[in-house]
Amino acid sequence: MRAVIADRPGGPDVLRSVSLPDPEPGPEQVRVVVEAAAITFVDTLIRAGSPVAPPAAFPIVLGNGVGGLIDLVGPEVDPVWIGSRVVTSTGGSGGYAGLALARVADLHRVPEALPLRDATALLADGRTAVGLCEVAGIQSGESVVITAAAGGVGGILVQLAKAAGARVIALAGSAAKLDHARRLGADAAVDYRDREWTTRLTAAAPHGVDVVFDGVGAEITATLFALVNAGGRYVQHGAAGGSWGAIDPTAADDGGVTVIPLSAVGTADDLFSFTERALDLAVQGTIRPTIGQAVPLDDAARAHAAIESRTVIGKSILLP
Structure with missing residues (x-):
């Protein structure tokens, strides 16, 4: 099979296309003929060897989410799965390939009304956004700030909020991304690359904000945290700025602000149910993913470079 491998940490150019033996499913596993493989921002961090990335052993075939048809099942797995149209996680790696292995427990049947590419785009980002909204407990009438609002998770958060x-006040880094966030439903949009962005944000939220979804971290966290009202929630779910934002627990307690880490989203069972809910919401038309780039498997390096240049709107997927 064809796969994309990174032999060592580095820039996008460390990704190269290779031929590998076809994997064989073991107990409680199935094999998926991959039609779409999701790229996540975490993939780019792992590839780069970032200190905020999950630990990984090189060489590695990246990719923790795929969509396709099951063509083979492991020992004692019900053969009824063969031919099923599914999206699934892959245990942390192995998705950037023509064939991928997955546990039966991780399989999600894709509703007929939902395109497989959309379902793949929702696998990680949909469950994350649904889970974040669940723990944030958004109430009608509240003011919500969403960072990276034109990204895969951010765009779904805009729709859910x-x-x-x-x-909804959307933060993003270009006019095109702000326009996209508005099309998704944002009431106000602020470019945080603008020198006056803090003034514009304060003007957009004159009475403060109730919920912040911070997927950027770094220096932006202090500015956003200062705007949160008593009784508000500050959800930290990413470090796209290069580091997790620092929040003084005493300041949070004194201000009556609940700081919610990404780990609070839930257990493995919760995440599975969040994915199911995201797929259902997409069928209902409540949310829709934006696929900003869908490129051939061999162009994984180009896709990673585009993500790191912050030019991509929405989700990126590979097409084996």
């Missing part, structure tokens, strides 16, 4: 009746 609007569906909950919130006033």
